[in-house]
Amino acid sequence: MGEEMKWLKLGKIFDPTEHTLPSRCVEFAQSPQTLVLKDRVRVYFSTRERDSVGKYLSHVAFVDFERDMRQIIGVSTQQVIELGELGCFDEHGIFPFNVVRDVDRILAYTTGWNRKVSVSADASVGLAVSYDDGLTFKRHGKGPLLSASLKEPFLVADAFVARYGTRYHMWYIFGTKWQKFTESEPPDRVYKIAHATSTDAINWQRDGRQIISDRLNADECQALPTVICLNGLYHMYFCYRQAHGFRNQSSNAYRIGYAYSFDLVDWVRDDSLAGIDVSEEGWDSKMQCYPHVFFLDGKAYMLYNGNEFGRAGFGLAVLET
Amino acid sequence: MPFNAAIGLAISCDEGQSFQRLGDGPVLSYSPDEPFLLGSPRIRKFNDCWHLWYVAGKEWLRTSSKPEPVYKIRMASSSDGINWVKHGKDLIMDKLSQHECQACPDVTHRDGKYHMFFSYRDIHNYKSREGGYRIGYAYSEDMVNWLRNDDLVDIGLSETGWDSEMVNYPHVFMLDGETYMLYQGNEMGRAGFGLAILEESAEWGKK
Numbered sequence: 001m002g003e004e005m006k007w008l009k010l011g012k013i014f015d016p017t018e019h020t021l022p023s024r025c026v027e028f029a030q031s032p033q034t035l036v037l038k039d040r041v042r043v044y045f046s047t048r049e050r051d052s053v054g055k056y057l058s059h060v061a062f063v064d065f066e067r068d069m070r071q072i073i074g075v076s077t078q079q080v081i082e083l084g085e086l087g088c089f090d091e092h093g094i095f096p097f098n099v100v101r102d103v104d105r106i107l108a109y110t111t112g113w114n115r116k117v118s119v120s121a122d123a124s125v126g127l128a129v130s131y132d133d134g135l136t137f138k139r140h141g142k143g144p145l146l147s148a149s150l151k152e153p154f155l156v157a158d159a160f161v162a163r164y165g166t167r168y169h170m171w172y173i174f175g176t177k178w179q180k181f182t183e184s185e186p187p188d189r190v191y192k193i194a195h196a197t198s199t200d201a202i203n204w205q206r207d208g209r210q211i212i213s214d215r216l217n218a219d220e221c222q223a224l225p226t227v228i229c230l231n232g233l234y235h236m237y238f239c240y241r242q243a244h245g246f247r248n249q250s251s252n253a254y255r256i257g258y259a260y261s262f263d264l265v266d267w268v269r270d271d272s273l274a275g276i277d278v279s280e281e282g283w284d285s286k287m288q289c290y291p292h293v294f295f296l297d298g299k300a301y302m303l304y305n306g307n308e309f310g311r312a313g314f315g316l317a318v319l320e321t
Numbered sequence: 322m323p324f325n326a327a328i329g330l331a332i333s334c335d336e337g338q339s340f341q342r343l344g345d346g347p348v349l350s351y352s353p354d355e356p357f358l359l360g361s362p363r364i365r366k367f368n369d370c371w372h373l374w375y376v377a378g379k380e381w382l383r384t385s386s387k388p389e390p391v392y393k394i395r396m397a398s399s400s401d402g403i404n405w406v407k408h409g410k411d412l413i414m415d416k417l418s419q420h421e422c423q424a425c426p427d428v429t430h431r432d433g434k435y436h437m438f439f440s441y442r443d444i445h446n447y448k449s450r451e452g453g454y455r456i457g458y459a460y461s462e463d464m465v466n467w468l469r470n471d472d473l474v475d476i477g478l479s480e481t482g483w484d485s486e487m488v489n490y491p492h493v494f495m496l497d498g499e500t501y502m503l504y505q506g507n508e509m510g511r512a513g514f515g516l517a518i519l520e521e522s523a524e525w526g527k528k
Contacts, residue, residue, distance in 0.1 A: 086383065089351065141352070142354070143351045143353045143354060147350040149348075150330070150403070
């Protein structure tokens with residue numbers, strides 16, 4: 001180990017303001033995640049509608065690319081999945097949306113958001129299923145698949161599922177605390193990456209601990225873990241940031257982190273091996289976040305968001321060989 | 322949604338004077354068919370196994386005034402009191418309507434059967450004498466299949482006073498050879514709770 005994997009940036013490939021999206025969504029294309037189909041690559045993302053009181057609701061949409069990832073075929077024209085019913089965990093938004101092919105159906109691991117009072121929101125992981133090749137999804141129950149538990153009190157989110165061997169693996173995050181860093185500002189959240197396994201993709205056994213060590217400090221926020229297996233090693237990319245002052249100060253904002261593992265049990269963190277960083281200027285110069293790695297026609301690619309958490313779209317990078 | 326609830330676990334090492342949480346999060350939380358409002362936990366140990374009876378929300382109904390939740394009685398089991406397997410079914414048949422709200426499942430074992438005292442009401446008009454909580458009863462041979470028969474419990478409203486509009490949240494216990502029931506009265510126990518003693522000693526569950 002110690003060989004850096006370098007990513008070659010291919011630029012921003014999607015801007016949500018250049019398309020008409022369903023559900024009156026106008027900006028944001030967050031956490032792009034792929035479903036590779038025979039004749040196209042479907043990239044799901046979360047975009048935003050403003051509700052009657054001016055707050056955001058995150059909706060899932062998709063954009064189809066030709067398999068060369070250059071030409072856009074089209075965007076979703078109908079709702080991919082409805083928001084949760086009154087009182088449910090995903091009433092106020094779904095973001096992100098991770099899809100996995102499972103024989104003759106597509107599973108989607110959703111993160112559902114619900115607004116709260118003392119803190120801004122909470123989240124849980126849900127499951128939805130598509131029988132039409134990923135055009136539309138129906139929920140597996142009104143409630144979440146993975147919700148708060150004894151050691152994971154809130155913000156259970158960002159599920160990424162892959163099958164290795166006979167087991168399904170889920171990497172996700174859980175909240176550890178809410179804290180007021182200043183008198184005048186609302187509380188900030190802290191969350192860490194965790195891991196769970198399953199034999200049926202529905203019932204999960206959580207490891208029950210943080211699996212990626214902190215680098216910044218004990219309040220480091222880790223999100224959107226994504227994992228691939230390459231050259232006999234498991235590689236995880238994720239994003240991390242400071243707990244406070246991360247929206248406006250670039251030095252505190254999201255960057256891409258990296259860890260590797262031989263056995264999917266122990267992970268060694270080494271961000272210097274991430275092989276990708278913010279650009280000098282442009283759409284991904286102030287922050288880099290919500291990475292998603294996938295294989296396409298023998299190459300490894302990374303989709304990710306830039307400034308303002310992906311308000312203006314997402315970009316692509318390819319792993320240099 | 323105005324409120325939510327989940328079930329936590331706390332431990333006392335001083336005979337119940339003070340309790341410390343086992344974790345910041347809940348020990349039982351939402352799942353695909355239990356989307357919100359988990360509450361009324363009552364834990365029992367039968368045959369070396371822990372059983373938790375509780376209540377799970379099914380839906381929030383939009384009414385002419387504010388949204389109202391509907392919730393039903395359910396059960397989960399555990400060998401260690403910490404890791405729970407939900408049974409996954411509503412245990413008590415509805416009597417009033419499909420929107421009947423059931424609460425506070427209080428189970429005892431006696432005369433070879435399991436006996437559950439609980440509270441129930443409809444979603445409309447439940448702050449009044451007409452529609453307020455009543456105490457219900459069901460029995461079971463196996464903890465899983467329950468036969469409801471509210472007439473057998475025979476504890477109704479008083480003519481006047483603190484328990485004249487509603488009776489709810491019963492807790493049945495044995496003390497020095499007698500069987501008692503603690504319960505709340507009007508305004509959901511705003512003014513306190515009361516006691517009743519079982520008069521008949523005949524076998525429970527038979528009429």
